[in-house]
Amino acid sequence: MKILVTGGIGYIGSHTVVELMNLGHIPIIIDNLVNSDIEVLDRIEKITGKRPIFEKVEMCNFDEMHRLFEKYPDIDAVIHFAALLLVEESVEEPLIYYYNNLTSTINLLQCMAEFNINKIVFSSSCTVYGEPDNLPVDEFAPIKPAMSPYGNTKKICEDILTDTVKATDIRCIMLRYFNPIGAHETALIGEFQDGPPHHLIPYITETAFGKREKLRIFGNDYNTPDGTCLRDYIHVVDIAIAHIAAIERMMKNTDKNIEVFNLGTGIGYSVLDMVNAFETATGIKINYEIVPRRAGDVEAVYADTHRANTELNWKAERTLEEMMRSAWKWEKALAGEK
Numbered sequence: 465m466k467i468l469v470t471g472g473i474g475y476i477g478s479h480t481v482v483e484l485m486n487l488g489h490i491p492i493i494i495d496n497l498v499n500s501d502i503e504v505l506d507r508i509e510k511i512t513g514k515r516p517i518f519e520k521v522e523m524c525n526f527d528e529m530h531r532l533f534e535k536y537p538d539i540d541a542v543i544h545f546a547a548l549l550l551v552e553e554s555v556e557e558p559l560i561y562y563y564n565n566l567t568s569t570i571n572l573l574q575c576m577a578e579f580n581i582n583k584i585v586f587s588s589s590c591t592v593y594g595e596p597d598n599l600p601v602d603e604f605a606p607i608k609p610a611m612s613p614y615g616n617t618k619k620i621c622e623d624i625l626t627d628t629v630k631a632t633d634i635r636c637i638m639l640r641y642f643n644p645i646g647a648h649e650t651a652l653i654g655e656f657q658d659g660p661p662h663h664l665i666p667y668i669t670e671t672a673f674g675k676r677e678k679l680r681i682f683g684n685d686y687n688t689p690d691g692t693c694l695r696d697y698i699h700v701v702d703i704a705i706a707h708i709a710a711i712e713r714m715m716k717n718t719d720k721n722i723e724v725f726n727l728g729t730g731i732g733y734s735v736l737d738m739v740n741a742f743e744t745a746t747g748i749k750i751n752y753e754i755v756p757r758r759a760g761d762v763e764a765v766y767a768d769t770h771r772a773n774t775e776l777n778w779k780a781e782r783t784l785e786e787m788m789r790s791a792w793k794w795e796k797a798l799a800g801e802k
């Protein structure tokens with residue numbers, strides 16, 4: 465199949481492209497290179513032995529998108545990753561986030577409708593559940609007011625997709641990611657970032673590497689077993705594989721127009737659990753201190769994965785130890801070590 469992958473050289477996108485290529489599919493990657501590195505194409509080629517098709521496209525520019533669809537009118541399905549995704553930045557620059565994440569999605573859907581391309585897998589996030597009333601959280605849980613403009617763009621894109629599916633032939637699977645971590649086993653692809661990390665695991669690995677003096681743990685007075693927040697951390701390769709399952713499901717099922725699946729392991733680990741898991745997996749001690757809570761953090765969120773396991777026929781398989789080992793290998797690879 466020919467699959468258009470927006471944001472296909474980003475963190476989750478690049479891992480998904482590798483899995484698609486391993487199965488013989490043909491990804492057509494588009495990316496505006498704002499938050500990504502063109503060198504990832506070389507790395508994908510090293511892993512798969514083939515260079516994926518790449519087009520530099522600004523999705524917010526309708527004409528550029530239209531020209532892309534004219535060039536590739538025989539796309540079978542779309543996986544839509546491309547988005548700005550930093551929570552704090554979105555609070556500072558809400559208009560940039562709303563403009564980018566919504567306009568790109570609208571332009572994509574308009575082109576899909578015009579060119580009769582009717583299958584899309586959308587990258588959503590557990591952020592739409594906010595602080596859930598019940599845990600584990602399933603797909604029927606109420607959508608809560610977003611904690612950030614970034615989170616709101618995910619919610620609004622879900623609404624845009626839901627309404628578009630009702631009004632057109634387009635069908636959609638929305639995948640709500642919990643906390644993707646880790647990297648490809650080759651350590652050729654992983655999460656690239658400029659400046660200080662935004663998420664827990666790169667903070668842990670940079671501290672272990674000596675780039676940072678200590679990890680700051682945001683609060684130990686939450687109502688959780690050890691007082692630190694609970695999250696559902698999942699290996700990025702497991703997330704990537706779920707996209708293939710979603711595409712395959714859409715190819716087979718013609719009666720379901722829109723579906724939503726949680727992508728997690730179903731286990732909630734605390735921040736201290738993660739520090740311990742890293743220490744056990746690598747033998748390296750992490751220097752940390754407890755600091756006040758971070759604004760906007762939810763106390764606990766982890767997935768009910770029943771629906772993804774049974775309907776999507778997908779299950780996260782990689783262990784926490786594998787997640788930590790791959791994250792550590794990636795950190796060392798970034799620094800040019802073997």
Ligand code: UFG
Nearest residue numbers: 551590591662663664665667680681682693695735758761
């Ligand atoms: N944490 C620390 N110290 C750090 C970084 C994180 O203690 O230096 C803690 C956070 O307080 C939180 C946990 O580690 O309890 C995980 O934090 P991350 O920043 O790694 O991940 P989040 O759960 O905050 O972020 C995820 C997704 C976002 C999404 C957000 C909101 O990565 O894309 O959930 O639901 F927007």
